[in-house]
Amino acid sequence: GAVVSQHPSWVICKSGTSVKIECRSLDFQATTMFWYRQFPKQSLMLMATSNEGSKATYEQGVEKDKFLINHASLTLSTLTVTSAHPEDSSFYICSAREPPDWSSTDTQYFGPGTRLTVL
Amino acid sequence: AQSVSQHNHHVILSEAASLELGCNYSYGGTVNLFWYVQYPGQHLQLLLKYFSGDPLVKGIKGFEAEFIKSKFSFNLRKPSVQWSDTAEYFCAGGPGGGNKLTFGTGTQLKVEL
Numbered sequence: 001g002a003v004v005s006q007h008p009s010w011v012i013c014k015s016g017t018s019v020k021i022e023c024r025s026l027d028f029q030a031t032t033m034f035w036y037r038q039f040p041k042q043s044l045m046l047m048a049t050s051n052e053g054s055k056a057t058y059e060q061g062v063e064k065d066k067f068l069i070n071h072a073s074l075t076l077s078t079l080t081v082t083s084a085h086p087e088d089s090s091f092y093i094c095s096a097r098e099p100p101d102w103s104s105t106d107t108q109y110f111g112p113g114t115r116l117t118v119l
Numbered sequence: 120a121q122s123v124s125q126h127n128h129h130v131i132l133s134e135a136a137s138l139e140l141g142c143n144y145s146y147g148g149t150v151n152l153f154w155y156v157q158y159p160g161q162h163l164q165l166l167l168k169y170f171s172g173d174p175l176v177k178g179i180k181g182f183e184a185e186f187i188k189s190k191f192s193f194n195l196r197k198p199s200v201q202w203s204d205t206a207e208y209f210c211a212g213g214p215g216g217g218n219k220l221t222f223g224t225g226t227q228l229k230v231e232l
Contacts, residue, residue: 043209043222108220110163
């Protein structure tokens, strides 16, 4: 089945620094990847849609200059949290959309998530 | 606005009990619906999905869900739960042919021995 990995699985950083999180589709090419944020005991909130070779599409309320997304290849998208602050501490999850075909249109496969703690 | 709602936030069952978790959606046109499961300490895994056709969808681990268009519902069911089904279950939906998924708030299921 489709496998998505994330790196790192957890990161602790100081306030004001930037953190990069990688999302990779391991056994398929993903033209579209998604970044979510999950707060404790809450659901996933879509932050942005990452499109290979073009700019990401951000959801309302998400600062694009703070959460930089780069989808440089068909298997890699990165999320950089710039000038991180304690309120950015959260669980960040990426997903990759398997290329549409007759049996798997629109199915997203999720990575294991990255726990970010900003001190 | 597109939305997905789950009414049961916490469910506690004994092993072998039957399970039904509610999910309602609001979309104007065709809709794709999913159930994902998140076991403790693990990532989201796809249980089952509905795109079109037979409204009764069977997924992995004995789960099934029924798409009832008139009720805007996509409830998850399992006739006999096991302790290993303890997890959080998320219903998600998106417009047919589209990209974005909207997630429900999740239901925490605890199965007791």
